[in-house]
Amino acid sequence: MTVRATWNGVVIAESDDTVVVEGNHYFPASAVRADFLRPSQTHTFCPWKGTASYYSIEVDGTENRDAAWYYPAPKEAAAAITDHVAFWRGVTVTED
Template sequence: MQAVYEGTVIANAEDADVVLIEGNRYFPPTSITEGALQESPTPYTCPWKGECQYYSIRVNDQVTKDLAWAYLHPYPTAIERVGADFSGYVAFDPTVTIREGVVPREGSLP
């Protein structure tokens, strides 16, 4: 599975490694292309998942604010509810294209 923005792959993972939560696909931290995300100061706390870290996406020296987010330390009850530890997994805004069934190339992950 890939997350693609402006024609650039920003995340690349095996479909089985991606966690689906409320219709959003959360990619493992190791699947994120190095340098593609920058921490954002935008605050948000989900009532059931916990404190959220937003990220801006950087593609071709252009930065677009708050198109990705992660729960670095989700509530234990959220992990229980989801059935998987999604700590640090990254989800993307709908403007980011998600391609299912794409097999990562050997050595393509950071």
């Protein structure tokens, strides 16, 4: 099964090897189009995963602020999402 993350008409990530946690597909960083990601200063904390960092997505001059997140140093319970990125805020994730 291939999973794709699409926003503003562009495929941002595509992989047949995502990790699903709490209903979210985490894509390997190597499967994400880094040219559309912009670092963000936003951080949040999850008690069992650790501290998340965010990226904004920019496509054709339009920004989707903090629409991707990742855990740079996840806690041991979430080790499977090391070097993985997930999406929300209007990014469509489909499976086929």
